[in-house]
Amino acid sequence: MSDSGIGMLLGHASAQMLWLWFIGAFVLGGALVYGVMKAGHLRRGERAQLDRNTEARQRQEDPYKRPT
Numbered sequence: 788m789s790d791s792g793i794g795m796l797l798g799h800a801s802a803q804m805l806w807l808w809f810i811g812a813f814v815l816g817g818a819l820v821y822g823v824m825k826a827g828h829l830r831r832g833e834r835a836q837l838d839r840n841t842e843a844r845q846r847q848e849d850p851y852k853r854p855t
Contacts, residue, residue, distance in 0.1 A: 845852055
């Protein structure tokens with residue numbers, strides 16, 4: 788069996804490892820893109836609950852704070 792291209796330069800095992808690195812980088816990149824797209828997108832109810840919790844926590848920490 789003759790090697791060609793990258794396999795000839797690096798050897799058969801190294802060429803396989805290189806491909807595994809590319810596949811791993813692709814999968815990791817896809818996971819990061821998915822995470823970035825999902826981050827910060829709350830539904831209306833979740834956003835309202837977060838706002839209520841934030842206001843309650845602020846009142847708890849500073850009872851003299853006026854609601855805006």
